[in-house]
Structures are given as structure tokens and as C-alpha cells.
Amino acid sequence: MDASVKCLVNSISRFIHLVLCQTIKPVPIQKHYRIVADLLKLLKPVLDEVVDYKMHSDEIIYKECEELDMAINEAREFIENWSPKMSKIITALKSESLLMKIRSSSLKICYILCRLLQSSSSNSNLTGIQEIQCLKHEKITEKIEEAIRSQRNNVFPCTKDLMKITELLGLTSQELLKESIAVEKERMNAEVSEIKGELDQINQIVDLVSHIRDCMVKTGRFEATTGIAIPPYFCCPLSSELMLDPVIVASGQTYERSSIQKWLDHGLTICPKTHQMLMHTNLIPNYTVKAMVASWCEENNVKLPFNSDHTTVVSVPSLPDHVSSQVLVRTDSFKCSVYSSNSTSRSSLEVGNGFDKQKRGVSPILCGEKSNGCYSREKCHISPEHSYNHSRSESTSSAPFSIDSVPPALIEVSGKPSKPEIVNELSGEITSECYATPPNKESGISPWLSVKQLHISKTKAEVVGNEHLNNLYKESSSLNSVSEELATASHAKRLVEDLRSNSKEVQTTAAEELRRLAKHNVENRIVIGQSGAITPLLSLLYSETNLTQEHAVTALLNLSINEDNKVMIAEAGAIEPLIHVLKTGNDGAKENSAAALFSLSVLEEYKARIGRSGAVKALVNLLGSGTLRGKKDAATALFNLSIFHENKARIVQAGAVKYLVELMDPDTGMIDKAVALLANLSTIGEGRLAIVRGGGIPLLVEIVESGSQRGKENAASILLQLCLHSPKFCTLILQEGAVPPLVGLSQSGTPRAKEKAQQLLSHFRNQRGGATGKGKS
Numbered sequence: 001m002d003a004s005v006k007c008l009v010n011s012i013s014r015f016i017h018l019v020l021c022q023t024i025k026p027v028p029i030q031k032h033y034r035i036v037a038d039l040l041k042l043l044k045p046v047l048d049e050v051v052d053y054k055m056h057s058d059e060i061i062y063k064e065c066e067e068l069d070m071a072i073n074e075a076r077e078f079i080e081n082w083s084p085k086m087s088k089i090i091t092a093l094k095s096e097s098l099l100m101k102i103r104s105s106s107l108k109i110c111y112i113l114c115r116l117l118q119s120s121s122s123n124s125n126l127t128g129i130q131e132i133q134c135l136k137h138e139k140i141t142e143k144i145e146e147a148i149r150s151q152r153n154n155v156f157p158c159t160k161d162l163m164k165i166t167e168l169l170g171l172t173s174q175e176l177l178k179e180s181i182a183v184e185k186e187r188m189n190a191e192v193s194e195i196k197g198e199l200d201q202i203n204q205i206v207d208l209v210s211h212i213r214d215c216m217v218k219t220g221r222f223e224a225t226t227g228i229a230i231p232p233y234f235c236c237p238l239s240s241e242l243m244l245d246p247v248i249v250a251s252g253q254t255y256e257r258s259s260i261q262k263w264l265d266h267g268l269t270i271c272p273k274t275h276q277m278l279m280h281t282n283l284i285p286n287y288t289v290k291a292m293v294a295s296w297c298e299e300n301n302v303k304l305p306f307n308s309d310h311t312t313v314v315s316v317p318s319l320p321d322h323v324s325s326q327v328l329v330r331t332d333s334f335k336c337s338v339y340s341s342n343s344t345s346r347s348s349l350e351v352g353n354g355f356d357k358q359k360r361g362v363s364p365i366l367c368g369e370k371s372n373g374c375y376s377r378e379k380c381h382i383s384p385e386h387s388y389n390h391s392r393s394e395s396t397s398s399a400p401f402s403i404d405s406v407p408p409a410l411i412e413v414s415g416k417p418s419k420p421e422i423v424n425e426l427s428g429e430i431t432s433e434c435y436a437t438p439p440n441k442e443s444g445i446s447p448w449l450s451v452k453q454l455h456i457s458k459t460k461a462e463v464v465g466n467e468h469l470n471n472l473y474k475e476s477s478s479l480n481s482v483s484e485e486l487a488t489a490s491h492a493k494r495l496v497e498d499l500r501s502n503s504k505e506v507q508t509t510a511a512e513e514l515r516r517l518a519k520h521n522v523e524n525r526i527v528i529g530q531s532g533a534i535t536p537l538l539s540l541l542y543s544e545t546n547l548t549q550e551h552a553v554t555a556l557l558n559l560s561i562n563e564d565n566k567v568m569i570a571e572a573g574a575i576e577p578l579i580h581v582l583k584t585g586n587d588g589a590k591e592n593s594a595a596a597l598f599s600l601s602v603l604e605e606y607k608a609r610i611g612r613s614g615a616v617k618a619l620v621n622l623l624g625s626g627t628l629r630g631k632k633d634a635a636t637a638l639f640n641l642s643i644f645h646e647n648k649a650r651i652v653q654a655g656a657v658k659y660l661v662e663l664m665d666p667d668t669g670m671i672d673k674a675v676a677l678l679a680n681l682s683t684i685g686e687g688r689l690a691i692v693r694g695g696g697i698p699l700l701v702e703i704v705e706s707g708s709q710r711g712k713e714n715a716a717s718i719l720l721q722l723c724l725h726s727p728k729f730c731t732l733i734l735q736e737g738a739v740p741p742l743v744g745l746s747q748s749g750t751p752r753a754k755e756k757a758q759q760l761l762s763h764f765r766n767q768r769g770g771a772t773g774k775g776k777s
Contacts, residue, residue, distance in 0.1 A: 008069045009047050012040045015076050033079060033095065036102050040072070043106050046113055061112045068105035074098060087182035088169045089144060089205055096141045140168050147211070148204045157208070162215040165208075176213060177239045177259055181266050183209050185706060188268075192740055210273070216240040228300050234293050237273045238263060246290055247283035251276045254286045265666045267706030281708075486523060492531035499536035504545055511540055511551035518558035525558065529565040534572050541577035550589040553581050557592045560599045570600050575613045582618035587627050594622055594633035601640040611647035620654040623663075628670075631663065635673040642680040652681055657690035664699040672711045675703060679714040682721040691718065692729055698736050704757075705741035709750050716745060716756035723763050730767060739764065 019037040075098045082091065143164045147157035165171070171179055183206050190199040217235045236243050236256035245257040251271035255263075260272075260283065269278050297303070498510035514533055517524045533555075540552035556574070559565045574596070581593040597615055600606045610616075616638070623634040638656060641647045656677070663674035678696070681687035691697075696718075703715040719738065722729040739761070746757035 011072045071101045246286040250278040508548040515555035525562040591630045598637035607644035616650045620656045624659040652686045661694040661696045675714040682718040701736045713753035
């Protein structure tokens with residue numbers, strides 16, 4: 001008896017200390033466990049007296065002490081393992097269940113101790129027991145349980161109850177998006193564990209979150225600045241926010257791009273609304289809804305932000321002069337399809353990076369400068385087999401990138417196709433040479449739209465929207481001839497002379513003009529390159545005027561789309577000036593400098609030169625402290641450099657692994673890029689050690705479980721490298737619970753991912769077999 005009570009007292013002390021030290025746990029966890037701590041504070045002196053006076057007790061109190069001890073330890077573990085990424089609803093239900101269990105056990109012990117202490121003189125302890133018996137708490141899960149009961153009876157939960165749940169748990173629109181992702185991941189985990197009762201409860205919670213989302217949309221959202229009610233059909237079904245960048249998924253449903261992209265980035269491949277399995281993860285812009293939203297915003301004087309990081313349709317007059325005068329399109333997907341009409345596949349590179357060696361033919365054509373988040377490109381072809389995703393690369397290198405082909409989208413307005421453009425994510429510009437094939441040339445509407453949606457698309461609102469888009473098209477077309485101005489040799493030479501002027505203003509203007517001319521036209525790049533512009537542009541990279549420096553580096557970037565120019569830029573000694581820009585330039589200049597280095601690294605002999613020049617450290621610094629666009633450019637450049645074996649150690653020694661591990665967080669949107677680069681670095685000992693020391697194993701296991709197909713493939717490859725070279729690392733991987741997701745990957749991943757998963761599982765079995773054999777001998 002004494003031993004069980006002493007253990008219980010010790011557990012109570014540890015629990016109280018843990019709760020008092022918690023300062024970041026949000027409601028409802030904090031509220032629940034402070035109640036538990038208050039209850040246990042009252043119980044502890046009573047138990048202390050039982051131990052001090054060695055009071056006689058029976059078997060019942062012995063069992064109750066053991067049960068309470070187990071419940072307290074379970075609650076303590078729950079607090080320690082809690083993460084902000086966990087579902088708030090599931091957390092509330094679990095924590096309240098533990099609270100009730102602890103309270104029930106405490107009361108049972110109190111009833112027994114009341115009897116034992118009645119003969120004792122300790123009236124204070126009797127008072128403490130009475131306080132425990134009188135301690136009440138408000139059940140914040142009451143509304144949740146009531147809503148779930150309604151669902152089980154096939155009744156839609158009460159709107160008032162649903163709104164109360166969102167209020168109690170603080171489910172704002174963004175929090176609701178996180179909640180949707182969290183409960184869906186819990187559902188996937190429950191399916192794997194095959195615990196029927198648990199899966200049934202999770203399914204009920206998934207339905208509840210869906211009802212809450214519908215309720216938030218139907219009850220009305222209000223625009224922040226004007227207070228005007230937003231029409232429900234303009235709100236994203238996933239985040240309940242106004243859809244400024246609506247996209248269609250494979251199920252035919254429309255969502256806000258940023259919301260559905262977060263959903264997909266967490267490895268979720270079902271439609272949040274219909275729960276259909278998505279046959280692909282391509283996001284097709286819904287221009288009809290976008291036009292309707294724009295029209296509604298205009299009518300209600302709601303400011304529509306055009307500088308979003310996502311797909312944007314804009315009219316030319318509102319754009320800065322360095323942005324393409326066409327209707328610009330941008331996608332945050334890493335996946336793109338790129339074509340070439342005037343370039344041939346230049347190299348077939350066999351990559352010896354610890355992956356399966358694959359021959360890859362890639363046209364080393366550079367894609368142009370930054371503008372509204374998109375990159376100018378000549379048309380080039382990239383094999384969908386590549387194992388690295390990078391949507392911006394200004395130069396489409398011979399590196400083994402994994403750029404999966406998607407059905408590209410063409411903007412069409414009232415039957416008129418827009419200027420052909422290529423859709424891509426990286427910073428840069430869209431040139432007139434680039435194009436993408438439409439999913440449906442007849443209507444400009446996604447082929448996945450349902451019959452009902454096609455019927456709705458003929459409404460008056462759509463006609464108004466199409467007229468609005470048509471106006472945008474006409475405006476952009478009217479300025480198109482200006483934006484594609486051809487440069488004559490004499491004009492180019494005058495601009496080159498201006499680059500050498502003593503006037504900083506003249507230099508800046510000339511660099512900006514060359515940047516603009518090189519942005520759009522193949523012939524202009526050739527003329528400018530032959531006019532001798534490269535050397536003076538390189539000298540302006542040392543300019544103390546940030547704007548001049550940015551125009552110069554971006555002009556060089558656009559010029560390097562041409563193969564002859566690329567070679568001339570490299571031979572003119574561009575590496576050092578570009579490194580200088582990486583260290584001293586503004587954000588835009590740094591981004592385009594990193595992209596230019598990537599472009600030069602396409603030339604095989606320059607991978608080694610760039611690596612030895614000190615560029616690696618500057619790129620790693622950009623990877624750690626740059627803008628999101630800069631980080632993506634740095635990751636692309638470093639990946640291409642890492643193909644040259646000698647550079648791998650330089651990248652690791654520069655501290656890249658720490659940043660890459662941080663970028664494996666889904667919120668960064670850079671998981672696939674980070675994992676692909678880490679896969680190359682994991683082929684050397686220093687790289688493997690840095691990955692483990694940086695805390696990469698848990699994140700890699702999580703990516704194997706819930707990442708994209710390409711992410712899972714590269715994560716499995718890294719884990720295999722770690723296991724093959726260190727039994728200690730292998731043990732750490734097993735301790736992170738890698739076996740279940742690897743089993744799943746071995747059955748449903750890409751062919752290469754399946755192979756890596758099977759090799760890992762086989763390695764685990766062999767290790768166990770070897771250990772068993774040693775034990776028997």
C-alpha cells in the first residue's frame with residue numbers, strides 16, 4: 001500500500017510541476033490541465049498524511065491508487081507529446097476524457113480516505129477532501145459530443161452549437177484549415193491502425209469539421225475593411241475565406257489556391273468536400289469564378305490584391321513597367337511542363353548520387369527574369385522522370401529535376417485564346433515565346449467540371465465575368481506590340497555606350513532598357529549579346545546603386561536564356577560579380593543572382609568553378625535568410641551544384657543541412673526541394689551526420705508517411721543511405737516508427753519509391769536476423 005501511494009504522490013508532484021511550467025499550451029489543453037492540477041493539489045496533502053501515519057487500508061484503495069497513477073501518467077505523456085499541429089477537437093475530447101478519469105479516481109480515493117481519516121485529528125485534510133468533492137468544471141466538449149450525436153442520428157448539427165464550438169476552440173478561418181488537415185491525417189492514421197472504434201470516432205469528427213466549414217460559409221463572412229457580407233459561393237469550402245485565386249481540383253470542386261495547396265502539401269490526396277480520391281493534384285485556374293469575384297469586389301469597393309504570390313489575372317495598365325504586358329499566370333505547384341521549339345536536347349547526364357542512375361536529356365535553356373513570381377523561358381523539354389522539383393529555374397538544366405508534366409492551362413476569354421504562355425512557379429517573367437496547351441480549347445473550362453457546374457457556368461454572372469476578362473484581354477493585347485519591341489543593332493550599341501556613362505542615372509536607365517528588351521524576344525537577346533553588352537553589365541554588378549545592380553543582374557539573367565550568351569557570360573568572369581550581388585544586393589537582385597548562377601551551372605565545367613569560387617557559402621546564406629523566392633532559387637542552384645561530387649562537402653560544410661531540415665516543414669512549401677537536395681548530400685558521410693544531428697530523421701519519416709510522391713521517394717532514399725552506413729542511425733529510424741509508412745510506400749508508391757522502401761524493410765529484417773543469430777551463438 002505505502003509503495004503505491006508513494007508512487008502516486010510522486011506522479012502528482014511531477015504532473016503539477018509540468019502544468020505550472022507550461023506557458024504555450026493553448027485552450028482547451030491549458031484549461032483542462034490546470035483544473036487537474038488544482039484537484040491534485042488538494043489530494044496530495046491527504047495522501048502525504050496516509051504515507052506519514054502509515055494508515056491501514058484495504059485492497060480497494062490500493063487498486064484505486066494504481067489506476068489514478070496510470071491516468072496521471074497518461075495525462076502527463078499527452079501534454080508532453082502535444083503539438084500545435086494536432087487537431088483541437090480531438091485534443092479537447094482526449095484531454096477532457098483524461099480529466100474525467102482523474103477526477104473519478106480521485107473522488108473514489110476521497111470516499112475511502114474520508115472513512116479512514118474520521119478518527120484522525122486532521123480536520124484540514126477532511127476539508128481538502130470536501131473541496132475535491134465539490135470541485136466543478138465546465139465541460140467544453142459538451143457541444144462537440146452533442147453535435148456528434150446529432151450526426152449519428154442523421155441530423156445536421158445545430159448551427160448555434162457549431163458556432164459555439166468554433167468560439168470555444170478559437171477556430172478562425174486559418175485555424176479551421178489547420179484543423180481540417182489535422183483531422184484528415186488522424187483519419188489516415190486510424191485507417192492504417194485498423195482500430196474500428198477509433199476510426200468511427202475520427203470519421204465523425206471529420207464530418208463535424210466539414211459541417212463547421214459549411215456553417216461558417218453559410219452564416220456569412222464579412223470583408224475586413226468594408227464590413228460587407230461575402231456571398232457564400234465566393235468563399236473557399238476549405239478555409240471559408242474569399243477566393244481571390246480560385247482553382248479547380250480533379251474532383252471538379254473549386255478552392256482558394258493557397259488553402260488547397262496547403263492541403264496537398266501535407267500529402268492529402270482526397271477532395272476535402274466530396275472525399276473523392278484525387279486522380280491527380282494539378283490545380284486548374286477557375287477564371288469564371290475569378291472574374292465573378294473581381295466583379296463583386298469592384299461593385300462593392302473591395303480592394304482586390306493583385307500582388308498575391310499565386311495565380312493572378314491583371315490588366316496591363318496596372319502593372320509596373322518591368323512586368324510582362326500580357327495577362328500573367330502563376331502557379332505555386334512545383335510541377336510544370338516545358339517545351340522547346342528552337343533548342344535541342346543537349347546532354348544526357350548520368351547522375352551518381354546514390355539514387356538509381358538514370359539517363360536524362362534536358363535542354364539547358366535559361367528561363368528569364370522575375371516578375372510577379374513567374375519566369376520567362378524559352379521552350380525546353382524536361383523528362384518527367386527527374387527526381388527534383390523546381391518550378392522557377394531560369395535555366396532548365398541537365399540536372400535530374402523531377403518536373404512532372406501536368407495538363408497546362410490556356411487562358412481563354414469568350415472563345416479567344418490568350419497569348420500562349422508557360423505556367424511556372426519561380427520568380428521571373430513570362431515571355432511571348434512560352435506557351436501551354438489548354439485543357440479544353442473550346443471553353444477554357446477544366447475538363448473535370450461536373451455537368452451541374454457547366455450548367456451553372458452559363459448564368460448571367462458568368463457572362464458579366466467573361467466580359468470583364470475579355471476587357472482585360474483587349475487591354476493587354478493592345479499593348480502587346482509595344483512589349484515585344486525589336487532592338488536594332490544601333491540601338492543596342494547606344495545602350496551599351498550608356499552603360500559606360502559616368503552618370504548613374506543614365507547607367508540605370510540603360511540597364512533597365514536592356515533588361516526589358518531581353519525579357520521578351522529571342523532576336524533581341526542575340527542582338528544585345530553581340531553588341532558587347534555583357535562586360536559592362538557585369539561591371540554594373542558592383543554598382544553601389546541597388547536598382548542599377550538589380551537591373552543589370554536581371555538583364556544578364558534574361559540574356560543567358562540564349563546559349564551563346566550563356567557561354568559569353570561565363571567566360572567574361574561572371575561568377576565573382578554574381579557572388580558580390582548575392583552578398584550585397586536587395587532581395588530581387590539576390591534572387592536573380594542565384595538564378596543566374598544556376599543558369600551558369602548548366603555548363604558542366606562551371607559546376608566545379610562555381611563550387612570552388614565561394615558561391616556555395618553565399619547561396620547557403622540566401623537559403624537560410626532570404627525571401628521564400630530567394631530560398632527556392634538558392635535551393636535550385638545548390639541542387640545543380642551538388643551533382644558535382646566535390647561540391648557536396650562544400651554545401652554541407654557551409655551549413656546548408658540545418659536550413660534544409662527546417663524547410664522540410666510543410667508550411668514552407670519547399671519540402672520536395674529540400675528533400676531532393678538532402679538526397680544528394682546524404683551520399684557522403686558528412687551529409688548523413690549533419691542530417692541526423694539536425695533532427696532530420698523524424699521529419700523524413702513524416703514525409704514518407706504523408707509527403708508528395710516525389711518527396712516520399714527522396715525521403716526513403718535518404719533513410720536508406722542512413723541505414724546502410726550506420727546501425728545507430730538505423731535504430732533511430734526504427735524508433736521513429738518508420739516501418740508502417742515504409743510498408744505502405746512499398747505497396748503504393750512510385751516504382752523507385754517502392755524499391756527504396758523494400759530495400760529498407762529488407763535491411764531491417766536482415767539486421768534483426770543478424771542480432772538473433774549473434775544471440776544464439
